Amino acid sequence: MKIYVYGTGCGAGGLIDSALPAEKVKAFVEREGGGTFLGRPVISLDQLAGSDFDILIVASRDAEHVERECAKLGIGAGKLFYLKNHMKTVDRNQSYDMAGKLLGEHFTEGVRCSEKLIRVPLWTERERISGPGSDNDYVRLKTLEAISMRLENVAGATAELGVNRGAFARWINELLPDRTIYLFDTFAGFDPEESRDCGAGFREAHRNTTVETVLAALPHPEKAVIRPGLFPETAVGLDAERFALVSLDADLETSTLEGLDFFMPRINKGGYLLLHDYNDPKLPGVRKALERWEAEHGKVLAVPLCDVNGTLVIAF
Numbered sequence: 001m002k003i004y005v006y007g008t009g010c011g012a013g014g015l016i017d018s019a020l021p022a023e024k025v026k027a028f029v030e031r032e033g034g035g036t037f038l039g040r041p042v043i044s045l046d047q048l049a050g051s052d053f054d055i056l057i058v059a060s061r062d063a064e065h066v067e068r069e070c071a072k073l074g075i076g077a078g079k080l081f082y083l084k085n086h087m088k089t090v091d092r093n094q095s096y097d098m099a100g101k102l103l104g105e106h107f108t109e110g111v112r113c114s115e116k117l118i119r120v121p122l123w124t125e126r127e128r129i130s131g132p133g134s135d136n137d138y139v140r141l142k143t144l145e146a147i148s149m150r151l152e153n154v155a156g157a158t159a160e161l162g163v164n165r166g167a168f169a170r171w172i173n174e175l176l177p178d179r180t181i182y183l184f185d186t187f188a189g190f191d192p193e194e195s196r197d198c199g200a201g202f203r204e205a206h207r208n209t210t211v212e213t214v215l216a217a218l219p220h221p222e223k224a225v226i227r228p229g230l231f232p233e234t235a236v237g238l239d240a241e242r243f244a245l246v247s248l249d250a251d252l253e254t255s256t257l258e259g260l261d262f263f264m265p266r267i268n269k270g271g272y273l274l275l276h277d278y279n280d281p282k283l284p285g286v287r288k289a290l291e292r293w294e295a296e297h298g299k300v301l302a303v304p305l306c307d308v309n310g311t312l313v314i315a316f
Helices: 010-018 063-072 097-103 105-109 138-148 167-175 200-207 211-217 253-266 284-297
Strands: 003-006 027-030 040-044 055-058 080-082 157-161 181-185 224-228 243-248 267-275 302-304 312-315
Touching (some): 003 010, 063 080, 097 105, 138 167, 138 267, 157 167, 157 253, 167 181
Parallel strands (some): 003 027, 003 055, 027 040, 157 181, 157 243, 181 224
Antiparallel strands (some): 302 312
């Protein structure tokens, strides 16, 4: 069976770790091909034209682009199977039969479109967050927009620990264009020791980024201060810096705790810290890190979101 997977990010990494061994994949696909992912070649969509393959599993949030381009290339919709199947109120997937046999019925049942309709908030005068990538995590992004509107009289920079390809940093930079944004990441994947128990797909997906990729995603890259390397060593010299908004998206327990230790005392009154993956059952270390921090410093004032990965909003 000829199987292709569109995407080389966290969606593809999670698929490989949970349901589809990489050796069963003929190739991974991206907008622009080149290189390898988990030892398999990465090709472009154009290279699929005329290929006699069985299924293209779309593990990226780039679903609209894939759907449109495959139609142009004459690739039938029945050969496409979307994992991020929640950006329309109708099911993108025409059939579950082949995917069910390949990935397992339990896995594919979780992909079925069962999303609830979410109204555009009444306070939104115009959609500042819109376009490609904005529908993938609507609740989290609209919460960020609402928070940004409350920071007018709160001094301080913004920051993100755990940047990956810059998808969330992009919106912080868009909504708060006048503020410095510090971006902390190795831009080469997790610390091997800390991530030793993580799946190979998860680790590889987070290696698949560069500083150039992140800067290209930012609307105001001149406001970015890149701090590459392992945190908290990369925060040296910032003891006096203060923050109005911090996104903490380190995924793992030790890195999350180190992020809390550094940022919590440095966020100004009226500011916020967004702790991503707090309620994500696949990343229990994030919750454990906050519990350890609270055991030493006391309970935080926080509200959990009903977004895709269970963000916790901590207010100051």
